[in-house]
Amino acid sequence: MNSFSEKIISWYKINKRDLPWRNTKDAYLIWLSEIILQQTRVEQGMSYYYKFSKTFPTVKHLAKADNEDVMKLWQGLGYYSRARNLHTSAKMITEKHKGKFPKEYKDILLLKGIGEYTAAAIASFAFDKPHAVVDGNVFRVLARVFGIETPIDSTQGKKNFYALANELLDKKHPALHNQAIMEFGAIQCKPVSPDCNSCPLNSMCFAYEKELVSALPVKSKTTKVRNRYFNYIVLKNKGTTSIKKRKEKDIWTNLYDFPLIETDKELTNDAFLESKEWKKFIGKNKYIVKSVSETYKHILSHQKIYAKFWEINCSASLEKIIPSSAIIIKQKDIHKYAVPRLIENYLAVKFKN
Ligand code: SF4
Known part of the structure; x- marks a missing residue:
């Protein structure tokens, strides 16, 4: 294990939040939580996670549901296409995979509404497959610790960050490593004013040493509204x-x-x-x-x-x-x-x- 992975995992064991989807290896529940959390903060997402997992406890229940009921339950979360994709993918899993969530990254990626990040999260959290997750938190941590100035929303940037994330991944414990880096970004290496003095990575952090914490990561595009x-x-x-x-x-x-x-x-x-x-x-x-x-x-x-x-x-x-x-x-x-x-x-x- 490299020292980066070692440090974030030690930090994680002490600082992690107790979240319901972390206490399961059920790919369906992990998938639900990931799609919900793309929409909202953990506090708000929790009630949606409980509502969905109670109403549709398995992927088969979700597949059989009426689309209007799924949309009604999703109400308030926004990005309704995600709820539609969730429902479509549940039907795909039931029809093509006999109701069993696919285990391989490439098969998970074929489901509707699942991109590289979500596929890596499910493959690693549920099945311990060695795929690194790269979400906003991971971009930020890597950009700061390793001083990467390539914009995170550029093709080259994505390539570089994915390559580095996979190189750093603890292949023996991919679930733990991925959870740790995401949690580290969410709680410790926050977007604004992170507490760098108390950070266990500060001795190896490029941004901290060069006083570039607020300048990293770099984004190239501004969204037109x-x-x-x-x-x-x-x-x-x-x-x-x-x-x-x-x-x-x-x-x-x-x-x-x-x-x-x-x-x-x-x-x-x-x-x-x-x-x-x-x-x-x-x-x-x-x-x-x-x-x-x-x-x-x-x-x-x-x-x-x-x-x-x-x-x-x-x-x-x-x-x-x-x-x-x-x-x-x-x-x-x-x-x-x-x-x-x-x-x-x-x-x-x-x-x-
Ligand atoms: S030292 Fe600051 S910028 Fe660097 S990883 Fe820690 S919290 Fe993030």
Whole structure:
């Protein structure tokens, strides 16, 4: 074992958090935890992990589940494509591998939604296969300790970091080594202001010696963020309302939201009610604007959504107004549908039956 691996493993044995997915060799549960933790911090992820592992205790249970139930359980985590992939892969495992999680890295990698990192995590944690994990924590630790300035989001950078991670991996104890380096990055070598003075690696750490801790790792790209302006139309008539399932090729595929008018800039309330989009939507139907919400700002990785919710009371039946993609439901049933976090926030505060 090299001294880097030796040091992080000793550190890990003393400092590791007791997390439920660390006490199992069940590849399915490890996979669940990994996909959930790509979305959220450990504290929040824990409740999702318990919910999923209780509702779907095995991969076969998940494969048999109704997709709407899986999405509903995932609600609030974001990146809903990950929940869809989880479900698709559970079906693949049941059909192609007779319900047994594949053991080999290359077979795990063929599952939908599983990249190099997750495949290495499952292969090593569940089956002790010698594959090094490289996630954000590992990039940071390696960049700092070994003084690597190649951007972590470049092709060359990824190649270099993967090669180094595999070279350092303790091949006899890959699960322990991988857990240790990830935990070390999460708790000790944190992104901002790590406590380098107490760090067991400081005598061999390039960044610490050269005072480059805040400069490493290096990233080349900055993410372009697109602003979007949503006007949700919350129609109400005799205890009913209308929702629609979102289509593919946009955010929140297959989740439900309200009929939507998207504009290319934020409009004042008066300007919105004068817009041709609104007039086309409402036609000649009589309506009363019961309320307009404040603007909800919702941030995604590549988009900023500015949303207003228009509560509209209609005297006509909603069938006459709603777009063909929408459905009419009882207002009291709205909580049965899987919705994005933005809609969930609105429902929690503003939506009264
Ligand atoms: S000395 Fe500081 S920068 Fe270097 S590994 Fe330790 S915590 Fe990270």
